[in-house]
Amino acid sequence: MSSTITDQIHFFKSHLPHNIQLVAVSKTKPVEAIIEAYQAGQTHFGENKAQELLLKQAQLPPDIKWHFIGHLQTNKVKSILPLVYLIHGIDSIKLLDEVQKQSQKINQKTSVLLQIHIAQEETKFGFDFSELEEVISRQNIYTHVCIRGLMGMASNTPNEHRVRMEFRGLKQLFNQVKPQFQSFDTLSMGMSGDYQIAIEEGSNLIRIGSTIFGTR
Numbered sequence: 269m270s271s272t273i274t275d276q277i278h279f280f281k282s283h284l285p286h287n288i289q290l291v292a293v294s295k296t297k298p299v300e301a302i303i304e305a306y307q308a309g310q311t312h313f314g315e316n317k318a319q320e321l322l323l324k325q326a327q328l329p330p331d332i333k334w335h336f337i338g339h340l341q342t343n344k345v346k347s348i349l350p351l352v353y354l355i356h357g358i359d360s361i362k363l364l365d366e367v368q369k370q371s372q373k374i375n376q377k378t379s380v381l382l383q384i385h386i387a388q389e390e391t392k393f394g395f396d397f398s399e400l401e402e403v404i405s406r407q408n409i410y411t412h413v414c415i416r417g418l419m420g421m422a423s424n425t426p427n428e429h430r431v432r433m434e435f436r437g438l439k440q441l442f443n444q445v446k447p448q449f450q451s452f453d454t455l456s457m458g459m460s461g462d463y464q465i466a467i468e469e470g471s472n473l474i475r476i477g478s479t480i481f482g483t484r
């Protein structure tokens with residue numbers, strides 16, 4: 269691939285509809301790569317390991333908005349809370365409860381997305397519908413968590429129709445439960461391989477790694 273990180277950021281900035289937020293997924297990439305993207309105007313970055321996020325955050329400009337994507341272990345919640353702008357990967361009630369508990373301790377309201385299991389693969393983390401109902405029914409205990417929306421990952425398959433149907437299902441679920449949450453405005457779906465489909469199906473936040481930074 270001959271285009272640079274700068275080129276890619278400029279491409280997304282000029283081609284994405286204005287209501288779509290771009291999170292540049294910088295996991296495994298060095299701080300120099302993040303700086304290049306930042307200097308091209310990108311401020312939202314995504315990481316999926318607590319330790320890596322802590323190390324990078326300490327070396328980079330303080331106005332970067334850090335998104336935690338992917339699976340978060342409960343014992344790592346405390347360390348990342350003060351630095352994180354949005355946690356995408358809330359995939360269990362246990363984890364949500366821990367975010368509530370630790371956020372209360374530091375008197376912070378933490379923004380999160382609930383990760384919904386939409387792919388057919390067994391291995392992907394996430395809530396199913398009954399767990400989502402449970403969160404809705406006990407929402408009043410989440411005084412220090414702001415549930416901003418949903419996140420999902422489609423199956424890793426060349427079958428575009430299947431990917432589209434999975435995204436469509438998530439968008440429908442989003443619309444269905446939105447009235448039950450106060451600050452529901454974010455639908456995080458779409459990565460390098462499927463973001464166009466995701467946008468067509470109603471995503472307003474895409475998480476792009478390899479297209480910007482090269483293969484990992």
Ligand SMILES: *Cc1c(COP(=O)(O)O)cnc(C)c1O
Nearest residue numbers: 293337338459460475476477478
């Ligand atoms: C790695 C990752 C991405 C980015 O994937 P690319 O295919 O490199 O764009 C997006 N979302 C999550 C949850 C990831 O772990």
